[in-house]
Amino acid sequence: MDSVINLSRKEQVIRKAAELFREKGYAASSMRDLAQKLGIEAASLYSHIKSKEEILHQLCFDMAAEFRKSLDAVEKQKGPASEKLKNGIIGHIQVMAKDLTASAVFMNEHRHLSQPHLRDFLLLRINYINRFKAIIDEGVKNGEFKEHIDRKLAVMTLFSSLNWMPMWYDPNSTIVPTSLGQQLADMLVTGLRK
Amino acid sequence: MDSVINLSRKEQVIRKAAELFREKGYAASSMRDLAQKLGIEAASLYSHIKSKEEILHQLCFDMAAEFRKSLDAVEKQKGPASEKLKNGIIGHIQVMAKDLTASAVFMNEHRHLSQPHLRDFLLLRINYINRFKAIIDEGVKNGEFKEHIDRKLAVMTLFSSLNWMPMWYDPNSTIVPTSLGQQLADMLVTGLRK
DNA sequence: CCTACCGATCGGTAGG
DNA sequence: CCTACCGATCGGTAGG
Numbered sequence: 001m002d003s004v005i006n007l008s009r010k011e012q013v014i015r016k017a018a019e020l021f022r023e024k025g026y027a028a029s030s031m032r033d034l035a036q037k038l039g040i041e042a043a044s045l046y047s048h049i050k051s052k053e054e055i056l057h058q059l060c061f062d063m064a065a066e067f068r069k070s071l072d073a074v075e076k077q078k079g080p081a082s083e084k085l086k087n088g089i090i091g092h093i094q095v096m097a098k099d100l101t102a103s104a105v106f107m108n109e110h111r112h113l114s115q116p117h118l119r120d121f122l123l124l125r126i127n128y129i130n131r132f133k134a135i136i137d138e139g140v141k142n143g144e145f146k147e148h149i150d151r152k153l154a155v156m157t158l159f160s161s162l163n164w165m166p167m168w169y170d171p172n173s174t175i176v177p178t179s180l181g182q183q184l185a186d187m188l189v190t191g192l193r194k
Numbered sequence: 195m196d197s198v199i200n201l202s203r204k205e206q207v208i209r210k211a212a213e214l215f216r217e218k219g220y221a222a223s224s225m226r227d228l229a230q231k232l233g234i235e236a237a238s239l240y241s242h243i244k245s246k247e248e249i250l251h252q253l254c255f256d257m258a259a260e261f262r263k264s265l266d267a268v269e270k271q272k273g274p275a276s277e278k279l280k281n282g283i284i285g286h287i288q289v290m291a292k293d294l295t296a297s298a299v300f301m302n303e304h305r306h307l308s309q310p311h312l313r314d315f316l317l318l319r320i321n322y323i324n325r326f327k328a329i330i331d332e333g334v335k336n337g338e339f340k341e342h343i344d345r346k347l348a349v350m351t352l353f354s355s356l357n358w359m360p361m362w363y364d365p366n367s368t369i370v371p372t373s374l375g376q377q378l379a380d381m382l383v384t385g386l387r388k
Numbered sequence: 389c390c391t392a393c394c395g396a397t398c399g400g401t402a403g404g
Numbered sequence: 405c406c407t408a409c410c411g412a413t414c415g416g417t418a419g420g
Contacts, residue, residue: 024221025219025221025305025306027219027221027222028221028306082386082387085386108302111219112219112222136386139386143388144387144388145386145387145388146386146387146388149377149381149386150369150377152362153374153377153378153381154381154386156358156359156362157355157378157381157382159358160354160355160356160357160358160359160361161351161354161355162354163354163358164350164353164354164357164358165350165354167354168346168350175344180347183343183344183347184347184351187343187347187348187351187382187385188351188381188385188386189385189386189387190385190386190387191381191382191383191384191385191386191387192276192279192330192333192339192340192343192348192382192383192384192385193276193338193339193340193383193384193385194337194338194339194340
């Protein structure tokens with residue numbers, strides 16, 4: 001049973017596509033480029049996938065589902081908001097670290113989804129962001145966080161920092177994803193100042 | 195003299211192109227799209243610009259020059275590193291706020307520059323980042339900042355937060371750019387925690 | 389700034 | 405998974 005250790009051909013196509021989309025961007029990536037990476041003809045791609053956009057759709061929505069699962073687990077926890085926020089950040093980083101390529105595509109290329117998929121995607125994203133916002137609100141209410149902070153600014157700063165991680169994190173680095181998440185959380189919660 | 199209050203036709207072309215590139219991305223924006231926005235034929239664009247890439251080049255390098263100028267001024271200041279960092283952040287935000295559209299293109303589309311322009315661009319960017327890194331180093335050395343922070347992580351978190359601002363900042367918002375810069379600096383320097 | 393047009397490349401299909 | 409091919413669109417040029 002090769003399927004236990006090997007990716008299905010469709011999964012191989014999608015993985016190679018993710019690499020290509022990350023490097024050149026979705027719009028600048030042609031199906032002929034992708035076919036070449038796989039050593040086949042462009043027309044042959046269509047026995048595995050229905051369209052170029054199907055690949056993008058799968059990449060974006062699979063990542064979204066992973067993020068959601070991670071946050072589900074965090075929300076079940078008891079404890080201070082700062083701890084929940086920290087674990088939310090660590091979870092987000094871990095999900096990204098599991099597939100940096102797909103994460104980069106998720107972040108940079110989702111806008112090339114056509115309607116109604118784009119709308120669905122943005123709804124998922126706003127929902128995820130709002131769940132983090134609720135954690136921050138909780139921390140402000142119970143006195144853990146500064147009460148004068150702008151919530152929108154806080155949550156956007158948070159996501160900016162998290163979402164750019166695939167752009168600079170070196171997977172061969174000695175710093176493991178959990179520790180990276182810890183440090184990022186620490187930086188955002190307690191800042192640079194001593 | 196209309197030229198005092200009006201943009202040159204070339205500048206108009208570049209501004210409209212920036213809007214288009216921001217909305218659809220560089221690769222997905224056609225010269226015919228751009229011509230339509232300007233109410234002319236696609237071929238007519240070439241009496242104002244040499245190529246599609248020339249537009250991208252100008253947008254990216256003009257923004258880079260603005261960022262550099264802003265940081266030049268900050269580096270001349272005396273005072274604690276935390277103050278310099280804060281002013282560097284405020285300056286960066288102000289430069290972006292002056293042209294959110296060009297800022298978004300600068301951030302998201304520069305990778306479509308061809309060589310050797312891409313290389314030159316990335317060199318400018320790494321230089322700018324390193325100058326911020328030096329300010330953080332100074333603050334760590336003189337005891338203003340935590341000594342255990344990972345410098346790369348700190349500076350990347352900083353730039354992630356700054357560079358995503360054009361994605362969510364509403365120019366019609368009541369919060370002015372200087373105040374936005376202040377709040378962002380405060381969040382990064384002192385964190386969320388009370 | 390326009391008309392007319394170029395060669396190249398695009399995503400995708402038919403039929404095997 | 406291939407050959408053969410489609411109509412559409414691309415950035416850009418010639419010549420006015």
